[in-house]
Amino acid sequence: xxxxxxxxxSVGSAENIRRVIDILSRKRAAGQEIAVVxxxxxxxxxxxxxxxxxxxxxxxxxxxxxxxxxxxxxAVVRTLIEVKAQSSVFAGIRxxxxxxxxxxxxxxxxxxxxxRTLDLVMSFGERLSTRLLYECIRLGGPVATDRPPDGHxxxxxADAVYCDARELIKTDANxxxxxxxxxxxxxxxxxYFRENxxxxxxxxxxxxxxxxxxxxxGRGGSDYTGSIFGAALGAEEIEIWTDVDGIMTADPRKxxxxxxxxxxxxxxxxxxxxxGAKVIHPPSLQPAFSTGIPIRILNSFDPSFGGTxxxxxxxxxxxxxxxxxxxxxxxxxxxxxxGMVGVAGVSARLxxxxxxxxxxxxxxxxxxxxxxxxxxxxxxxxxxxxRLVEGxxxxxxxxxxxxxxxxxxxxxxxAIVGExxxxxxxxxxxxxxxxxxxxxxxxxxxxxxxxxxxxVVINQSDLSKALRAVHEAFFLSNVRTLNLFIVGTGLIxxxxxxxxxxxxxxxxxxxxxxxNVVGLANSRKMQFNPAGFGLTSWxxxxxxxxxxxxxxxxxxxxxxxxxxxxxxxDCTSSQEVPHHYQAILDASISIVTPxxxxxxxGYPEYLRLRKAALRHGVKFxxxxxxxxxxPVINTLQGLINSGDTFLKIEAILSGTLSxxxxxxxRGKRFVDVxxxxxxxxxxxxxPRDDLSGTDVARKILILAREVGLPLELSDVQVQQILPxxxxxxNTIADFxxxxxxxxxxxxxxxxxxxxxGKVLRFIASLEDxxxxxxxxxxxxxxxxxxxxxxxNIISFTTERYRERPLVVKGPGAGAEVTAxxxxxxxxxxxxxxx
Numbered sequence: 161x162x163x164x165x166x167x168x169x170s171v172g173s174a175e176n177i178r179r180v181i182d183i184l185s186r187k188r189a190a191g192q193e194i195a196v197v198x199x200x201x202x203x204x205x206x207x208x209x210x211x212x213x214x215x216x217x218x219x220x221x222x223x224x225x226x227x228x229x230x231x232x233x234x235a236v237v238r239t240l241i242e243v244k245a246q247s248s249v250f251a252g253i254r255x256x257x258x259x260x261x262x263x264x265x266x267x268x269x270x271x272x273x274x275x276r277t278l279d280l281v282m283s284f285g286e287r288l289s290t291r292l293l294y295e296c297i298r299l300g301g302p303v304a305t306d307r308p309p310d311g312h313x314x315x316x317x318a319d320a321v322y323c324d325a326r327e328l329i330k331t332d333a334n335x336x337x338x339x340x341x342x343x344x345x346x347x348x349x350x351x352y353f354r355e356n357x358x359x360x361x362x363x364x365x366x367x368x369x370x371x372x373x374x375x376x377x378g379r380g381g382s383d384y385t386g387s388i389f390g391a392a393l394g395a396e397e398i399e400i401w402t403d404v405d406g407i408m409t410a411d412p413r414k415x416x417x418x419x420x421x422x423x424x425x426x427x428x429x430x431x432x433x434x435x436g437a438k439v440i441h442p443p444s445l446q447p448a449f450s451t452g453i454p455i456r457i458l459n460s461f462d463p464s465f466g467g468t469x470x471x472x473x474x475x476x477x478x479x480x481x482x483x484x485x486x487x488x489x490x491x492x493x494x495x496x497x498x499g500m501v502g503v504a505g506v507s508a509r510l511x512x513x514x515x516x517x518x519x520x521x522x523x524x525x526x527x528x529x530x531x532x533x534x535x536x537x538x539x540x541x542x543x544x545x546x547r548l549v550e551g552x553x554x555x556x557x558x559x560x561x562x563x564x565x566x567x568x569x570x571x572x573x574x575a576i577v578g579e580x581x582x583x584x585x586x587x588x589x590x591x592x593x594x595x596x597x598x599x600x601x602x603x604x605x606x607x608x609x610x611x612x613x614x615x616v617v618i619n620q621s622d623l624s625k626a627l628r629a630v631h632e633a634f635f636l637s638n639v640r641t642l643n644l645f646i647v648g649t650g651l652i653x654x655x656x657x658x659x660x661x662x663x664x665x666x667x668x669x670x671x672x673x674x675x676n677v678v679g680l681a682n683s684r685k686m687q688f689n690p691a692g693f694g695l696t697s698w699x700x701x702x703x704x705x706x707x708x709x710x711x712x713x714x715x716x717x718x719x720x721x722x723x724x725x726x727x728x729x730d731c732t733s734s735q736e737v738p739h740h741y742q743a744i745l746d747a748s749i750s751i752v753t754p755x756x757x758x759x760x761x762g763y764p765e766y767l768r769l770r771k772a773a774l775r776h777g778v779k780f781x782x783x784x785x786x787x788x789x790x791p792v793i794n795t796l797q798g799l800i801n802s803g804d805t806f807l808k809i810e811a812i813l814s815g816t817l818s819x820x821x822x823x824x825x826r827g828k829r830f831v832d833v834x835x836x837x838x839x840x841x842x843x844x845x846x847p848r849d850d851l852s853g854t855d856v857a858r859k860i861l862i863l864a865r866e867v868g869l870p871l872e873l874s875d876v877q878v879q880q881i882l883p884x885x886x887x888x889x890n891t892i893a894d895f896x897x898x899x900x901x902x903x904x905x906x907x908x909x910x911x912x913x914x915x916x917g918k919v920l921r922f923i924a925s926l927e928d929x930x931x932x933x934x935x936x937x938x939x940x941x942x943x944x945x946x947x948x949x950x951x952n953i954i955s956f957t958t959e960r961y962r963e964r965p966l967v968v969k970g971p972g973a974g975a976e977v978t979a980x981x982x983x984x985x986x987x988x989x990x991x992x993x994x
Contacts, residue, residue: 161193163395165364165386169403170460171289172202174239177296183401183463184297188359195353195360195389197325198293199382200285204229205365208260212281215264216273222264230257233292240296249295253288260284275335279366280374286363286382287324294322294361319358325385326374328352329367337378338367340388342447349392362389380441387455391447398448398455400440406457406468407432407439410484414624415631416691421468421483423475429455431577431613432485445470480587481634482578484627490522491539492568492604492617495549496532499561507533513552519545523573523615525606534604536617542567571603572623574630575615582611591616594633597993598724599748599776600626622722629724638672640990643692643723645679645749647714648731649702652754653682655979656731661695663983673990678723681714688717715740719747725993727986730755745772745780750992752985754784754978760858763870779992781985786813786859787952787972789981795968796866799958806867808957808965809926813859815950815973816842816850817922821935822948826914830906831899842950842973846892853878853922853933860924860931869929879934881922913937919945943967950974 164187166180187194200208207225214222230253237249263281267273273281297320328348331338345367353360364382367375377384383400390398404412406420407429424432426449433440439457448455458467500506507526510533514521523536537545549565556562581587588607591614595602604617618626632641646653660675667673676692680702687693687705694701707713718728728744730737730753738758741751750773759766759782773780786792799806812818819842824833834851837843843850857876864871880887883902889895913920918937921944925932938944943955943965952972955965971977 161195161393161395162187162397162399163195163197163386163390163393164399164401165197165382166199166401166460167382167403168199168202168204170401171198171293174236176460177236177240177293179460179463180293180401181297183460184359186463195362195393195395196293197362197364197382197386197389198286198290199364201232201289201292204232204285204289205282208281208285209278211264212267212273212278215268216271218268218271220268222268223261226257226261226264229288230254233288236292236296241299245299249299252295253291256284256288256291276333276373279335279338279376282376283326283363283366283374286365290361290363291322294320297359297361321356321358321360323352323356323360323362324366325363326366326368326372329377329385329388331367331369331375331377333369333371333373333375335375338369338375340367340377342388345388346392349389353393380444383441383444384447387444387447387453390453391451394451395453398453399458400455401458401460402439403459403461404439404457405459405462405465407470407483409482409635410627410631411486414486414627415484417628417631417636419635420465422466424468424470424482425473425579426470427612428482428577428579429470431575432483440470479635480578480580480584480590481576482580483576484630484634485575485577486623486627487522487536487573488623489539489620490536490571490573490617491542491545492534492536492571493542493545493549494532494534494566494568495553495562496566497556497560497562498531499556499559500533501531509552510549513548514545517544517548519548523604523606523617525604536571536573536604539569542569568603570620571617572620573615573617574623574626575613576630576634577613579612581614588614590633591630594629594724595626597777598625598629599778600629625722625724632724639668639674640672640993641674641676641725642986642990642993643676643678643721643726644729644986645714645718645726646677646729646731647681647711647737648729648734649680649682649698650731651975652978652982653729653731655975656729656982657695657698659979659983664695667987671987673987675986678721678726679714679718681709681711683709685709686714688721690721690723711736711740715744718744718749725990726750727752727989729753729982729986731982733757741769741780742772745769745776745778748776748778750779750781750989752779752781752982752989754782754788754982756782756785756855756858756862758782759785759862759865760873763865763872766865779989781989782862783985784978784981785862787954787968787970788815788974789977789979789984790952790954790968790970790972792863792954792968793866795966796863796956799956799960799966800867804961805959806956807927807959807962809860809863809867809924809954810944810957810965811860811863811924811954812921812944812947812952813856813924813954813972814850814922815952815971816844816847817853817856818947818952818972819950820851821920821922822950824906824910824920826910829900829903830910831896831903834899835896846895848882848887848895851882852887853881856922856924856933857931860926860933864926864931867926869926869931871931876931876933879932881935909935909937921945921947 170180171177207229211222211225233253237246241249330341330344364385365376386398408418408420410418412418452472454469454471456467456469459465519541521535526533546565546567553562600618600622602616607614679688685702685705686707686709687702726749728749728751735757741758769780783793820833820837824830834847838847857878861873861876886898889898918939921936921938923936944953947953950973953969955967957965
């Protein structure tokens with residue numbers, strides 16, 4: 161036979177009860193012999209507890225709570241039972257509520273709710289739900305319709321039988337968490353089932369003492385009931401029906417990629433449940449463990465799904481760990497002092513005083529020096545534990561042999577669990593690497609010699625981030641996920657989003673890289689989607705947002721999301737955004753940007769950003785600061801990292817100025833060429849911003865700093881090629897008028913260059929520690945002579961490339977190539993998180 165247990169959600173409504181009856185019907189139709197344990201309807205136990213406390217407090221609103229519980233049960237009767245049969249069912253259920261109301265009235269009058277009385281109050285939840293299921297099956301359910309021919313109604317295998325577990329499960333009088341007398345209980349259960357061979361419907365959670373006093377079995381009590389019955393009857397299997405698909409690799413509310421574990425061993429299930437897996441509770445497994453009965457976790461909302469089978473030996477799942485569990489809120493107690501070193505009995509005294517006061521210790525970690533012991537407890541005991549421990553070691557604290565007890569709150573425990581961890585190298589390394597790369601600090605750690613579990617204590621605010629990062633490292637190691645927060649959705653940002661959308665499927669299937677765009681902001685609105693935006697509709701989503709853009713607000717929300725592998729992408733030319741880079745890096749979030757402001761501002765700031773990225777183990781990438789999508793900075797850094805020495809850098813670093821001087825030839829006026837560049841969109845709205853050479857100066861400054869020179873922007877010498885009258889023009893139209901008047905100046909420079917067989921090029925150079933930006937005339941021997949269009953070109957002369965410089969050439973401007981460079985930086989970051 162099999163013992164089935166249905167949880168509160170599974171029997172929480174008429175529709176859900178229909179599903180339960182259908183599951184039972186299918187099993188009976190398949191010839192399975194079953195006994196069924198029921199929890200109270202979802203939420204009812206808490207309402208009963210609250211009604212008891214309200215009554216004890218003299219609050220008559222307990223009556224409205226009871227009425228609400230009654231209506232919940234009556235609603236099921238009205239839905240599932242034919243009208244002509246309802247009156248008798250209402251009467252039976254009403255009699256239970258009369259009993260409950262009399263009990264609570266007594267509590268109200270004496271203003272006292274003892275543990276014994278509370279157990280009796282709570283028992284009504286399971287008694288009511290099981291009675292309700294019994295009536296639904298007896299009067300309306302298909303389970304009881306298939307009568308075999310042997311014919312005795314009382315002994316018929318298809319008949320539903322209501323079983324009050326208090327008559328069978330005997331316990332001590334430890335109300336709230338009563339201990340079972342297994343010898344008597346097992347005998348009672350076997351005797352009962354010899355006499356009752358129908359469909360036995362059993363009240364979960366409740367039991368009784370020898371004196372007939374109602375007791376409860378504590379947390380997970382209905383699972384415990386199922387386990388007790390299954391063990392006593394030697395069941396083939398115990399099925400626990402819940403509202404989830406089994407035990408997951410991690411909490412699916414915090415880890416969207418979590419999936420169901422098909423099998424677990426008993427010890428793995430114990431470890432997972434101890435550290436927060438809510439589907440099962442350790443004591444509920446013990447009777448099944450001791451008799452070797454498998455337990456299967458199933459979903460009553462998806463009964464066809466196979467769920468999780470817990471047995472003596474779990475099957476290997478192909479992963480190095482079985483699952484990740486967590487406890488969201490713990491307090492860490494630290495006892496330390498020089499007087500503990502080499503002194504026997506300190507640990508015994510410490511944990512004895514805790515055990516005496518029934519305080520459970522969740523995790524223990526002790527330094528090998530014996531100088532300190534730290535242990536984790538439920539935060540609600542923190543003050544009591546501090547008082548007890550300081551009382552126990554009062555003499556040592558007074559003599560300064562032991563320090564004052566320190567308690568740290570707002571912490572969580574994350575544990576990785578699995579029998580595959582035994583004698584497998586690298587598990588701990590992978591765990592700590594995944595945490596470290598995401599800036600998650602480990603406060604304490606513990607591992608048993610069994611190698612079944614490695615536990616770490618971390619800040620509670622980092623728990624979701626840690627769970628996702630660790631889950632990805634162990635279960636999705638072939639997939640690297642980046643969570644992007646993009647500021648600036650204009651030309652470059654919009655192009656980047658289009659490129660990501662076009663390449664997303666390829667990256668995931670061929671390169672195992674998954675890119676989620678989680679946050680977006682333009683100058684007007686911002687929007688967040690932790691699951692990731694659909695990149696076909698991001699514009700509409702952003703426009704529909706009711707959140708006005710606030711850069712501090714955007715950054716705070718990004719930090720609050722605390723997602724692993726987060727990357728901030730600055731696609732603006734804003735002066736303000738780079739001021740926040742330091743705080744972003746300090747939050748262990750990587751940065752990718754084409755914005756040159758940060759790297760060309762003060763040299764101390766330049767250094768601070770690099771040190772911050774290094775200190776927090778994140779990346780600050782800016783390949784597109786110089787040369788758009790050209791591999792300029794990566795090439796330069798590669799040469800430096802490999803030990804090469806730079807002698808000279810020459811470069812044309814402005815696509816605008818490259819186009820202007822490549823196009824400026826005999827027969828063309830300079831003013832017309834500048835006008836053409838503006839019409840093509842190559843220049844800034846005011847072309848003087850390009851012709852001033854400031855942008856080029858910023859770029860050569862960045863290259864200078866990359867090779868190790870501590871230069872400031874004021875150190876870069878920039879030749880002013882525009883006459884003063886052009887610079888002083890009030891409007892852009894006036895500027896073009898003045899430029900036309902100065903045409904002879906530029907014609908003269910062109911004629912002089914051509915007379916020598918040369919061409920004009922606006923070149924930035926770095927040599928002998930000096931950065932210079934000026935207009936040069938170069939001949940055919942120079943690599944810049946044959947440049948065309950708006951291309952950039954950079955020439956690196958180094959010790960290794962002394963005779964023939966290393967040249968990088970190609971488009972150095974435009975949204976497509978710049979977005980491509982940003983995209984390439986993002987791909988390189990994904991390899992860092994691998």
